[in-house]
Amino acid sequence: MFLSLFPPKGRHLLVRRLHSAKQFTNPSGEDILFRAICTNLRQKKWKFLDSVLPSMTSSTVCRVFHEFRNSPPVILEVYYRIGGVRYILDSLTSCGIVIHLMVNSKRYDEALCLIKELMIAKGHSPLDVLKTLLNSQRDFDFSGCAAFETLVRACTDVGSSRGAYEVIKQLRMEGFQVSVHAWNNFLNHLLKVGDVAQFWRVRKEMISYSYVENVITFNWTIYALCKEHRVIEAISVFYRMLKNGIIPNDVTLNMLIHGACWIGDCDMALKLIQKIVIHWLYKEGDVVGASVLIADMFKRNICPDRYTYSTLISGLFRNGQINEALKHYTYILEKNLIEDAFSHNIVINYLCRTKNISRAKQILCSMFVRGLVPDLGTYGSLIDSYCKAGDMENALQTYNDMILSAKKNPNLVIFNSIMDGICKEISVDAGKAFLSGMRDTGLFDVITFNTLLNSYCAGGQVDNALNLLASMRKEGISFNRVTFNIMVNFFCKVGSFQQAKKLVNVMRAQGINLDGVTYATFITCAMKERRGAEEVIELHDFLVLQGVIPDTQIYKEIIRPLLLLQNEHMLT
């Protein structure tokens, strides 16, 4: 088999030389191998690679890539034949070439994978990878920003907001213009991880570079304002959008409805639904060419859809307008406007949150009756509420029903719910075993680890907690705010406020902002520890200086009285 791969002439000699190349990794051996590979590749004799694979080092691969740098198909073929990442991971140059080629041939997922491996398995920083990509772009005449933008995406995928930002900044310094698309993706990521403050900074920066916002940018802006309950401003952004000649779409409309529900103005939401988005525009009178735009929206069939109604119902529940919510739910049931499980899930989830699991189960049954298949969200809500109620038996029963009767495979969220239930209701060791099962399925994330970490901390198992943190790092799972909050809580609870403060510094250095939970953790622990007023206030000052917005309730109930007391003291 080995022999048939060689050209007949001189076959014997080549095999012998190859054989010695295998045994003695001297430079000439590698040279012979390299030349043999090149000759065979030029003749498109791919199978030759398979046979010499055991003798190929990453430096040979790198030389081959360099040799064929102007023949992308050859390099990609070699890359796949040698089995992908592991043979080239040691050589940043090879990786740079392959990433560019993958992106140019629109194999984004594979490029993403390779970049992530470089960062996770090899520990290269995002800026290291960028440098490599810039070098190979220069050395091999690649063009465009697509490879760099894939790197940004890889950073956000592994949870490194800071890495993504650094890459974008560095690219700017190198004179590259990242696309609006890439900025939008990054903005989306910041909203996803809940870093609204950073969202605003990045958006401002993007505009300061005179990027033209498109409909997606505007939609994210409206969404961010709605999330912060700044609906009036969201509406004014909507107007600005019209003025800029950017036609809002159904997503824009649904986001505004979302915002209206958040501030409890469901009437406004309803009006938006009835598209009264016209009367109202004319009344404001400041919209140039509104009629044209609105006519266009009509043409594009922007009307209430499944998102609209589920957004509204969910908003009503959140505002405590239960009857209103149920009224709309019944309405869409009667009118047969429901196409999927979503609206049912919202009701089920409300019932679960209010510990009405039996009624939630009734809705599940009614879904079957209506011929509507419950989805993972339906089961997820039920399973989680059983777990939270400490009823692992029913949680696992529902889990089995889902798999056996509904033939649905659990997803990450459901695994995480069960993980939490197991840790809290069974044992942390059982949780650890469950994690290894999750690892086997490839479904685990930072939440999974946080859940187990929290259990270790709650049980005072410091060594296990630290080991878990180390393995997170090894597997490329970035710590998030919750990870830090768990550790801060641990240190505060054992009275090591100094350690907890050190952690806060690490958080800040990693670009993770503190939040109300961090604040509440410090202050409530200090109170429980019966620390003196002076120390508690000092902690408060420290946190405020770190940029945290104090939790309103804690500030009112604890800090303000302490400050008043201190003032009185100073006066007397």
Next chain:
DNA sequence: ATAGGGTTAG
């Protein structure tokens, strides 16, 4: 590309 439900921390 973007929007609705379900997972971790006080």
